[in-house]
Amino acid sequence: MHLTGHERTFDPDEIIVSKTDTKGRITYANRVFQRVAGYTEAELLGKPHSIVRHPDMPRCVFKYLWDTIAAGREVFAYVLNRAKCGDHYWVFAHVTPTFDNHNRIVSYHSSRRVPCRKAVNTVIPIYQALMGVEKRHSNPQDQWKASLPVLVDTLNKAKMSYDEFIFSITDQYVGASA
């Protein structure tokens, strides 16, 4: 996978928005998404959201993300994404399910804000440790099965739930100047 090592960013006032069907295929991507990821709308629609997946992202984060939204709850995550040209960009992602009137999940929504550097710097060593565990396995399922307990352990040591941890490193203004 081609990577340039060059980091992209976007405005604190901007929100990268995307919507997917229940399988995670993109059904909407706003113009900020298109600009930052470097894809046209036509290239994104109908594609799996992993189109912007970066190889340095641990699998267990996505496992946790999918388990949470499939259970009908919101999830926040610091995510490293890969643009089409191989550049990378950090986002603070909020993913939520959309319900119909019968409370069934019909789609997912995600808005991403530019994270503050401090939060990213907190997350990077944690993700590196998780990647280190995952690299010992070749099968994707074995990878998250090995790294998820490490994530849980890290949170237990900090005596926080995942949500509490995320909010403890996130200012309500996120990357925006307050």
Added chain:
Amino acid sequence: MSEYRNESAQFNAPGARNWIAEAADVCKRAAQGDLEARILNIDDETHANTDTPALLHAINHLLDMTDAFVREATASLEFAGDGKFFRRVLLAGMLGSFARAAKSINTATSQMSEEKKALDQAHDQRLELEADFNKLREVVHALSDATGHIDLMSKTMAKLASQTSLLSINASIEAARVGDMGRGFGVVASEVKKLATQAATASSEIQGRVRELTGAAKNTSETIEEIWTVIRDQGSGQVEHATKAA
């Protein structure tokens, strides 16, 4: 690709989308609370009016901001309703009225969090009071047990005194029988008799005091149990209130 188009696109002849009708349809759905609708595949080139693409993008943007605000606000309030106050509405990207509403929600959440803290503190203090008061109850019970013991002991003392008195009478009789030789012994016997009488008086005095003490202990015990019931009822009321609030 067509399956990812908005339904309204299907109303138009292929190749010629009626953008205004699509925009109207998306706005109508949004007004009905369906914030999922967006105008997809906006083509920036071929429009009769050059302002049209900007209008279409602006509608999507408005929907994106509204959608984001509604999701944020809902999540934050749902968490607060669950007694978890760390979930604040994210203010980044929220402008104007969105920002003001978001800030109001965050202020309210902080207040709820403070109130919850105060309530928790009151609850802890009450638990402490309950524990202290329980210790007091034990002390009163122990006191009343002790008076019971003293009562028993003074009764034993009274019995000993009367037996000693009997013994001293017998001793005086025996002393009289041996005449002069027994005189000294008779004096001792009559002194013992005096001591036994004093012991009997003392023990009956003790018994009188113990009766008073027992009465007082019983009253104290009853009052303490009454207060205890009030404290316990308050406790369960407070817990109910706290669980209802959470």
